[in-house]
Amino acid sequence: MSAPDSWSIGSVLRWAAEDFAKRGNSSSRLDAELLLGHVLGVDRIRLVLDAARPLGAEELAAFRALIIRRRRGEPIAYIRGEREFYGRRFVVDARVLVPRPDTETLVEVALTRTRPRALYGRALDLCTGSGCVAVTFALERRTWRVTATDLSEAALALAAENARRLGAAWNTRFASGDLFAATGPGERFELVTANPPYIPAGEIPTLDADVRDFEPRLALDGGSDGLTLVRRIVEDARGRLVPGGVLALEVAYDQAPRTHALLEEHGYADVERRRDYGGHERVVSAVWRP
Numbered sequence: 001m002s003a004p005d006s007w008s009i010g011s012v013l014r015w016a017a018e019d020f021a022k023r024g025n026s027s028s029r030l031d032a033e034l035l036l037g038h039v040l041g042v043d044r045i046r047l048v049l050d051a052a053r054p055l056g057a058e059e060l061a062a063f064r065a066l067i068i069r070r071r072r073g074e075p076i077a078y079i080r081g082e083r084e085f086y087g088r089r090f091v092v093d094a095r096v097l098v099p100r101p102d103t104e105t106l107v108e109v110a111l112t113r114t115r116p117r118a119l120y121g122r123a124l125d126l127c128t129g130s131g132c133v134a135v136t137f138a139l140e141r142r143t144w145r146v147t148a149t150d151l152s153e154a155a156l157a158l159a160a161e162n163a164r165r166l167g168a169a170w171n172t173r174f175a176s177g178d179l180f181a182a183t184g185p186g187e188r189f190e191l192v193t194a195n196p197p198y199i200p201a202g203e204i205p206t207l208d209a210d211v212r213d214f215e216p217r218l219a220l221d222g223g224s225d226g227l228t229l230v231r232r233i234v235e236d237a238r239g240r241l242v243p244g245g246v247l248a249l250e251v252a253y254d255q256a257p258r259t260h261a262l263l264e265e266h267g268y269a270d271v272e273r274r275r276d277y278g279g280h281e282r283v284v285s286a287v288w289r290p
């Protein structure tokens with residue numbers, strides 16, 4: 001960006017996309033548009049419509065600062081401070097995992113599985129992170145009470161902020177602690193959801209740099225085979241679900257068969273496996289019928 005006076009929206013976008021692509025970024029054009037849109041406070045369509053508009057020095061300087069952050073691998077969602085999930089904007093930063101589109105499948109399963117009890121219920125979202133699952137469920141099922149928990153108090157503060165911003169404060173509550181220990185021992189739920197950390201510890205060094213170097217390790221590390229937390233949740237949820245209650249878990253693309261078997265071994269019924277947008281079996285759910 002040596003001659004700022006001559007840059008238009010269109011030309012600076014072309015330049016940034018090429019720069020990202022040269023560095024191996026596979027979503028270079030999209031990233032460039034998301035960052036410039038953030039600087040200018042406009043959406044991507046406006047960038048296309050106003051492609052000929054010249055950019056001022058301050059706008060260019062702000063865009064350049066974001067390009068440098070992205071070149072270092074920082075996720076776009078952290079740079080923009082938000083990520084869309086289930087059609088709503090969630091505030092995100094380095095305290096939480098960036099919500100993934102595949103996790104919308106967990107919400108879909110939770111909604112489908114609880115339809116017979118749509119009028120009232122108590123839901124518990126373990127490992128809530130940004131609160132994307134808990135807050136979305138609370139907004140889609142406004143008559144339910146949703147408890148969201150996480151080991152990370154920093155993550156919970158952000159989840160609570162998302163609930164406030166999105167209008168779910170009144171039917172959500174937030175509690176920190178290790179899985180079910182964050183709730184009272186006598187509490188029972190009609191639904192337990194979780195997208196726990198499920199990456200095998202040994203695979204973490206092989207993850208893409210923007211995940212490995214920027215997202216919280218606590219949100220990724222699922223122990224030696226990735227299923228440490230899944231096993232604990234499957235075991236302990238039995239004492240926390242009402243009869244007929246539903247457990248729905250997001251797991252890695254290759255963990256559904258083992259999770260399915262685990263649920264059956266622990267006496268759950270009606271085990272189902274649902275595919276994500278990429279066709280991977282991503283969400284395993286079951287009913288607790290003692």
Ligand SMILES: C[S@@+](CC[C@H](N)C(=O)[O-])C[C@H]1O[C@@H](n2cnc3c(N)ncnc32)[C@H](O)[C@@H]1O
Nearest residue numbers: 099127128129150151152178179195197218219
């Ligand atoms: C994969 S992230 C999921 C975040 C969010 N639910 C989502 O779907 O985007 C896992 C979350 O589990 C939390 N976590 C890790 N170990 C935990 C534990 N033992 N008890 C409760 N939460 C835990 C992490 O802090 C992190 O926020």
